Amino acid sequence: MAQVLEFKLPDLGEGLTEAEIVRWLVEVGDVVAVDQPVVEVETAKAMVDIPCPYAGVVTARFGEEGTELPVGAPLLTVAVGAPAAGGPAAGPREGTAGGAAGSAATSGGTTEGSGNVLVGYGTSEAPSRRRRVRPAAPVRPQAAGPAPATAPTGPDRTGARNGNHEGPVPVISPLVRRLAREHGLDLRELHGSGPDGLILRADVEYALRAASVQERAAKAPAVTPAPAPPAHAKAAPEGIRTPLKGIRGAVADKLSRSRREIPDATCWVDADATELMRARAAMNAAGGPKISLLALLARICTAALARFPELNSMVDMEAREIVQLDHVHLGFAAQTERGLVVPVVRDAHARDAESLTAEFARLTEAARAGTLTPAELTGGTFTLNNYGVFGVDGSTPIINHPEAAMLGVGRIIPKPWVHEGELAVRQVVELSLTFDHRVCDGGTAGGFLRYVADCVEQPAVLLRTL
Template sequence: MTETRVFLLPDLGEGLTEAELLNWLVAPGDEIRVDQPIAEVETAKSVVEVPSPYAGTVAELHGEPGQILDVGKPLISVTPLADPKEAGTRLDEPVETETPLVDSVEAKEAAAAETYRTEERAGSGNVLIGYGTPGGTAIVRRTRPRRATPPASTGSSTSSLVEPVETNLKGSEDKLTTPADDALLLRTRVPGKLGGVISPLVRRMAKEHGVDLGHMQGSGESGLIMRRDVEAAINSPVGESVETQPTVSANRVVEPVETQAAETSAQSIDARTGLGITTRTPVRGVRKAVAANMARSRAEIPEATVWVDVDATALVELRAELKKADPHNAPGLLAFIARFVTAGLKNYPELNTRFVGNEDSAGGESQEIVAFDGVNLGFAAQTDRGLVVPSIRNADQLSARKLDAEIKRLTAVVREGKATPAELGSGTFTLNNYGVFGVDGSAAIINYPEVAILGIGRILDKPWAVNGELAIRKVTELTLTFDHRVCDGGTAAGFLRYVADAIEAPTSLLSDM
């Protein structure tokens, strides 16, 4: 008799211990292969698909969409096929059969979870997010596969102070994705399998608005369901209301979690205000991580803020000349400022550090300031999943043109929800271009555990004294918020003035870099 194997939710990296189950991509009774995506989960980092380490028939799904699952607990049970050839398993390779059967006894579940964590620390080879077996064949090995390099995206935009279209993600909410973007997200349509029809982002949009995808005919190639199809269904006055329409997920009908919460809370009254409660939205995923990070930053960091108005006319004119000469390869203004920031951090390394408190041998707390050999420059990007800060690794070694390429690539990655933990959690200094939202200035919250963040406001035509005469110039405001434990105001002001001078005289400073 063939034993059913249980796949436990794998370690998602970066110390994450739980994930929200968004959608099943398979159903009980389905035959699956090794490395086939079986579920979509959302962590505090990104939305990812979990591949199966086993081939066979789906025996049981351990969880419902919207449920929070703990790492190391059962995710799916798979019964291997009687003939290994039917599952695509090579006969000369051993098949992993060490995972125990699912048992309803809590003690055995806990033991299985602990065994999983022990194997994970020892490098057991259990499938991780973004891993999988080599070549996509149905071979289960006890060696940890090599992590694939995250794919670079070529179609993206970057931030610009004068031309917000380059990274103004706010504007992207009002426009549809391009055919090229949709082509990257969509996979081949599989009849009866919702998971093979559309992208995770479009599925999530349909779930949130109660759109039934099971009977929708897509406008894409071969009937693929596109984002514009879901948006049209949302805006259509015909059909059931969002509050009562169920969501189809992996051949099953599941009531949306947010809709159920709204219906329940709509009948309740808030005790403090006396007003009716319309919705209750759980704080999960990226929003939960951002909230915790911002609260910790404000609670632990004694921050101070300095700012300065800057004449950016010369930088704007420099970029206009480069764009005229080469319209497709001219770096954006944010890339130039990023270059000035990395140069400034070399002169003022105190702002590229981390303040650490540790318990010493006597039971007290020892504190130290940790400096780094290099700069991982983060930049704030607004996405439909919330504010995220991807970082450009070793940004101090890149030219303005290469920085521009990385900004574009990472912006595309975070929009798709495919950023890796390393891309989201390795920054040492953050650059925030809030000018694209029409804001002049802001005392930003430091991205913990970093010690400083530089904000850039919008560029406006303002009267400015030039050589003793009044003129109209392109003026922006730079705002630096810093941890007062790592440096004094003189260091912060020196760094801010360095960046401001570079913006006002970019040609001379770029030639010295």
């Protein structure tokens, strides 16, 4: 007899709590295999394909394309079919959700709860790099049917006590446990609405809202109802409204936080890039992989950060300390159809121009395709912003929080320039450095920018640090 198993939106890691359905990859009635991608979702970090942990026939889908779902919400149901003649029944593979309680953990992930719920997707690794963990004691999935007498039959959020039983309270993900802890909520006071009493994020949010309403009602004095607004009251402005969600919403939140918290300042300088352009042309004429201009600028950045490490830092306001980092993870701004993203080149200080060129190309293509993983969009320590590709000379960008600085590069164009005492036409670029004034003063920032300009004007200066 077939079992109908429910697959919920898993914990996607990196602090993500919801995702938007972009495209369904299966239809109701389709046969799916274990680990087959079934839906493409967009989070605040990237586009992600979600694989199904069951093998069987899709019986239902929950949510249309464009719908935003919280972690733990149902995605689809799968009928795990009856066995073929002489063969085993199609079902969840051992080590996947449904085959064992909490067996969907990945490296860095956490599993909690029981039954057929996938409750861990990895908190630090991309989905493509996840690994399955074999549980110590497998638990067989329960057949679809009436709920046990001891389990709640529907959403029970009345706040009745679960009792002082021993062991951890089962929750859908570590995010739910953290949410309760941050608001001082005792999870043992809740009855979960998930399978076998599993506590979902919605249960915790409901309890917090109920407590807030009760607190306001206890404090609020009796008041008369407010009069209705006059008929000529100003209406909301008309126009095209675009929700701030997904990647665009995450960028808006991050830029707003940067502007609130970081006292930034900007300095800039014009530089003669003629010799840098000649050096690049000579490299590419010598054969081998072509070297990009962005890679050469990145190499200059890492050399400058080695001389001025104060700018490869971040500020820990809770500890009131400046944290100087010993590695350079270089972010670069990339404009895509879904908005601005900042992919990160790991250990840029240890890469040569060829390696940087290849990594910039790979990440740029992934950004345009929308396939960057959360790990490829986080952890940057310094950002290089080449806004010259938009045909502009200068800018005062907003620092990519929690970094301490960003180098901006304008377009490189022919301009009149005094070269060796005579007026000449040279390839000139405007460089700008926006920095966090808490980590250094103008002398350090000016020294960094001047060194970058010197390397642009005389690439041989880099030989001292190679």
